[in-house]
Amino acid sequence: MIYESYKVTEEVDLVRASLNGDKNAFGEIVNRYQKMVARTVKGMLGDSVFAEDIGQEVFINLYYSLSEFRGEAKLSTYIQKIAVNLTLNEIKRRKRFFSLFSQKANNEMYEFEIADYDTEERKEASEIVHKALMRLDPKFRIIVTMRMLQGYTTKETAEILDLPLGTVLSRLSRAQEQLRNILVKL
Amino acid sequence: MNKSEIKKLIISSLNAEADAVGVSGKLEKEGISYNFSENFSDKVLNKLFSAVLTVNREVEFVKYMNFAFYRIALTGVAAIIVLLVSIFLREGSFSFNSFLGLSDNYDESIVCLLTGNM
Numbered sequence: 001m002i003y004e005s006y007k008v009t010e011e012v013d014l015v016r017a018s019l020n021g022d023k024n025a026f027g028e029i030v031n032r033y034q035k036m037v038a039r040t041v042k043g044m045l046g047d048s049v050f051a052e053d054i055g056q057e058v059f060i061n062l063y064y065s066l067s068e069f070r071g072e073a074k075l076s077t078y079i080q081k082i083a084v085n086l087t088l089n090e091i092k093r094r095k096r097f098f099s100l101f102s103q104k105a106n107n108e109m110y111e112f113e114i115a116d117y118d119t120e121e122r123k124e125a126s127e128i129v130h131k132a133l134m135r136l137d138p139k140f141r142i143i144v145t146m147r148m149l150q151g152y153t154t155k156e157t158a159e160i161l162d163l164p165l166g167t168v169l170s171r172l173s174r175a176q177e178q179l180r181n182i183l184v185k186l
Numbered sequence: 187m188n189k190s191e192i193k194k195l196i197i198s199s200l201n202a203e204a205d206a207v208g209v210s211g212k213l214e215k216e217g218i219s220y221n222f223s224e225n226f227s228d229k230v231l232n233k234l235f236s237a238v239l240t241v242n243r244e245v246e247f248v249k250y251m252n253f254a255f256y257r258i259a260l261t262g263v264a265a266i267i268v269l270l271v272s273i274f275l276r277e278g279s280f281s282f283n284s285f286l287g288l289s290d291n292y293d294e295s296i297v298c299l300l301t302g303n304m
Contacts (some may be wrong), residue, residue: 023231030227031202035220042220052222059230122217125192132196147221148199166246169202176200183193 011075018098030059033079036150040083043133043145045090054090058083073159080150080160084142091138128186135182140175143168188217 006014006028017025035064037058038051045051061082069078129148133141146157192213199209223229239271270280277284281287 011279022246023235025236030230034222034226038220039223047220052226055222056230056233060234063234073264076222098261099213119217123218124189125213126218128189128192129196129213144200147204148196148204149210149218151207153206156203169276172202173199176197179200180197183196186193 011069014071015066015071015075018063020026021182025035026063027077029075033076034059037079037083039095039149041087041146042148044138044141046134050070050090055083055088055180058086061086077156077160081162084160088142094177105135128183131186133180136178140171143171144175144179147172187212189304 005027006017007019009025009028019030019140034055037055040049041055041058042051045054058079060077065082069075078105082170121167133144136144142161143157146160147154152160154168154172155165157163157164163171195209198204199206199213237280273284274280
């Protein structure tokens with residue numbers, strides 16, 4: 001890959017180079033953070049082609065708003081915020097669409113493409129996590145995705161979601177309760 | 187990890203004091219990982235820079251339009267000035283009649299002209 005030469009470049013320099021129109025520097029940013037974005041987007045929307053489109057949109061939005069990034073927060077936090085906003089908007093859009101044109105239930109709005117797993121156990125684990133996430137209310141799902149898939153602390157979760165810490169803590173405990181009920185049935 | 191262990195892990199990840207990084211690592215080991223397709227970054231760059239090219243073309247078009255507008259507007263202003271100067275030189279004033287080209291006609295001749303009584 002062309003952006004191989006940027007592998008060890010500092011984040012700030014990558015941003016600066018991207019702002020100067022360096023395509024490869026931005027390519028390295030995409031490479032570094034695509035997995036993180038995939039966890040948020042696919043965790044929230046399901047593992048589908050549409051999720052990949054949203055993922056692409058996240059980086060396109062990032063490119064156009066890069067000049068607004070002042071470096072006060074981490075670039076990962078900035079990207080994560082864009083990913084969360086776009087994903088929540090997509091959920092709202094789907095909800096509107098399905099309430100108008102379809103009788104499908106909430107949890108049927110999301111698709112899941114079963115990947116090839118080397119063992120039956122892994123496949124089962126992946127299915128459990130996916131099904132549990134998709135049955136959660138989106139406002140709890142985003143918190144669970146941040147904690148369980150991204151490994152953020154409650155403080156970091158609150159910062160990314162622009163929510164008070166107390167709200168995050170109360171949503172966490174309610175999400176846990178909802179998850180328990182969901183997992184019993186799986 | 188069996189089914190019930192996975193479920194326990196999921197539930198425990200939501201404890202406020204849980205080691206979330208550890209839990210997400212364990213889940214990833216169990217095959218719960220999300221990735222975009224291969225060449226994702228190339229796809230993003232292609233989308234991004236072909237879009238930039240389109241925007242640039244649009245901007246260029248607007249620039250040319252602006253330029254053409256100014257040229258047309260300047261020519262128009264110049265024509266109006268020449269017209270005013272020629273009216274002033276011919277009629278010696280900027281009266282309403284001189285603008286309408288009626289300065290040489292008497293009122294009676296206009297009446298005759300309109301009524302057809304020559």
